[in-house]
Amino acid sequence: MSITLTVASAAAALRPEDLRSRCDPATLGIRSTDDVPPLEGVRGQQRAIDAIELGLHIEDPDHNVYVAGPSGTGRNTAVLDLLRAAAAARPAASDWCYLHSFEDPYRPIAVELPAGKGRELAADLDELVVRCRTDIPKLFDGAEYERRKTEGLRTVSEKRDGLVEDLKRQANALGFGIEQTPMGILTIPLLDGKPIGPDAFALLGDERKMRIASASAELRDKVDAAVRSLRQLDREAHEAVHAVDRDVALFAVGHVIDALRAKYEKQPAIVRHLDAIREDIVEHVDEFRQPDDADSQIFAGPRAWTRYGANVLVASDPSDGAPVVSEPNPTHANLVGRVEHRATFGGMQTDFRYIRPGALHRANGGFLVIQARDLLTSPYSYEGLKRALRDREVRIEDPIDQLLGIPTATLKPAPVPIRVRVVLIGDLLTYSLLRRFDEEFTKLFKIKAEFTPFMERTPDGVRTYAAFVAKTVKERGLVAFSAAAVARIVEEGSRLVSHRSRLAARFSQIEDIVVEAAVVAKRAGAAIVRAEDVGAAIAARRHRSDLLEQELERMIEEGTLHVETASAVPGQVNGLAVFDLVDYAFARPSRITARTGPGLDGVVDIEREVELSGPTHSKGVLILAGYILGKYGGSQPLALSARLAFEQSYAGVEGDSASSAELYAILSSLADAPVRQGIAVTGSVDQRGVIQAIGGVNEKVEGHFAVCKAAGLSGDQGVIIPRANVRHLMLDDEVVAAVGAGRFNVWAIDDVDEGIELLTGVPAGAMGTDGAYPAGTIHARVHARLEEYATRLAEHARSALRAEASAR
Secondary structure, three states: OOOOOOOOOEEOOOHHHHHHOOOOHHHOOOOEEEHOOOOOOOOOOOOHHHHHHHHHHHOOEEOEEEEEEEHHHHHHHHHHHHHHHHHHHOOOOOOEEEEOOOOOOOOOOEEOOOOOOOHHHHHHHHHHHHHHHHHHHHHHOHHHHHHHHHHHHHHHHHHHHHHHHHHHHHHOOOOOEEEEEEEEEEEEEEEEEOOOOOOHHHHHHHHHHHHHHHHHHHHHHHHHHHHHHHHHHHHHHHHHHHHHHHHHHHHHHHHHHHHHHHHOOOOHHHHHHHHHHHHHHHOOHHHOOOOOOOHHHHHHHHHHHHHHOOEEEOOOOOOOOOEEEOOOOOOOHHHHHOOOOOOEOEEEEOOOHEEEHHHHOOOOOOEEEEEEEHHHHOOOOHHHHHHHHHOEOOOOOOOHHHHHHHOOOOOOOOOOOOOOOOEEEEOHHHHHHHHHHHHHHHHHOOOOEEOOOOEEEHHHHHHHHHHHHHHHHHOOOOEEEEEHHHHHHHHHHHHOOOOOOOEEEHHHHHHHHHHHHHHHHHOOOOOOOHHHHHHHHHHHHHHHHHHHHHHHHHHHHOOEEEEEEEEOEOEEEEEEEEEEEEOOOOEEEEEEEEEEEOOOOEEEEEHHHHHEEEEHHHHHHHHHHHHHHHHHHOOOOOEEEEEEEEOOOOOOEOOOHHHHHHHHHHHHHHHOOOEEEEEEOEEEEEEOOEEOOOOHHHHHHHHHHHHHHHHHHOOOOOOEEEEHHHHHHHOOOOHHEEEEEEOOOOEOEEHHHHHHHHOOOOOHHHHOOOOOOOOOOOOHHHHHHHHHHHHHHHHHHHHHHHHHHHHH
């Protein structure tokens, strides 16, 4: 026969003011957001800001920064604001140009110039090309050039004429004549001063033929010597013309080159480039004399003067300070640069003019901001960035060429030395993975700046919220928010982080609420956004995502999912399960049942047996088994077999927040003490019976309230939560009002005894000095039931032994 005792539990029934932390609009000191200066910068993230500033002041190149934290916390805004402030105090970065290498055209030369001088150099070299293409042809078309060329060739012409006349005399003396042709000098035998034709030659006697042949051989030696001399004279003529051309070309542009050499005398690489241009002009002077025929240029390739210019890779304004570059698409080419090609007849061509900078070039001397996820998901980008930081130089290379392993004739631009501070922005998980699995990451990114998803709900924090709302109103052109509306947003900020003393620091969420509340007010024709408009916007946000929640509630109302809220059942407790849909979370009660009997199996978790239990849940079951062992196994061996199940649960169960409810179900079954089904339970338990905090407390209380409301609130229903979770309560106004009206309850407890007393109405019982519990208490009943199990199991064992002995 069971004994039921009614007790006043030590558990605390929470008051309405314990369930939600209100924000009094009067404490804001404003009438509306028109009275609040808009927020500037980022607040509430001082730890992260201090870390970023440290990274900006350290000169060591390996102290790059990883900014970790959830999106929407102002990471990007804070980083860019701090970098721009630091960059403004630094000198402008150098300009970088690529020049053609006349020694090795496949390896363009990288040249560093003071800020603002890159474009000036390019303009100077372009002007030089213009002068070459205009002044040189003019001089070559003039009479002076023809006079000098004729004068330069006169001596050579006289030598040539004399050589030819001398050869003619020698040939005549041997009975031959000579004739100059494009193919060379021909020798023709003569008879009586006239050329001998083939027919006449055939009529000659053998002796005469032999004399002609002998004379022809002697003359051939003289002709060969004359040809060699003529060729030497041709070379002298060419050199003479070339000397004239050189003098004319240098007369046209030599003074321009000299002026540029003087201007850039402190830049040895540019001086060498100008000297190379001077020599190249002379070598290719004929190209400057040809007309600009576009078609011929396509087939012949680039003209000589295309090599003379400067490809300005990076140009800085001396008044702008150091560069701050945020690369939104950090592909390998966008980071380290690339070499472009142009289509021509017959293939693709390129030269130094088609070298394009990457973000590392543009950020050189300043700061580079990259999103970690974008960097890591772009092939070869992360390795390219690390290589540049490690080597402290940027090499423009195509990773595909390295991957294929096939040598190709392409440009290999000279590397550009860099000094840049890189700031990666990503989540904490990415940081942890990189630090764990990439040892180079820890060497290159030594500063971690962590943004938190919350900030303290202090007066300064509340003012920050008001200023942020004012900023959003101003930037979006919205109507003003009343003080009450701002206060409602502050309360929602605490709800988002489930903590009455904190506020959500993911301001993107707050911005969405502000924008949507303004739309609600506008549609209602309100001149100012009110608290009820904010509440309606928040309710609408939840409604857009609560389809599954409503379907589960309907299934409970229809009885498809069996949840009791009015009866009392032994061995059955309503636990609370949270459904996290990423953008929305809610909870609903879930029946936890326990069946007990004599045996040696201990506590068996059915979910675990069928592999539906996660590791944390399995740990919680083992812990509650440890509680039972410690509580009741000191004076006798435990002869217990208990089965635990989440009824109508067909998905996995994870977390230990139901471990106290599971323990209550076992104790209720052993004590044969009915559990009030109108009370749901959440909270984990340790082996000593202490109730510990859990997550999702607001969703759990509201979930059970919704089910009880649908069945009819009686005033006896409620939720038991850990006392450690009271600070996390930011319950819906409807729940708070129901508690205030005595129609619903929220109890906070510290240990198992408080919870079992609330659920059963029976005292838990404290162990006396004799080691026994008071009669009729939960622990006394459990102890007695376990003794009964042990006795029955022992009797069964003895009977089995006797039967075995009789069988022998």
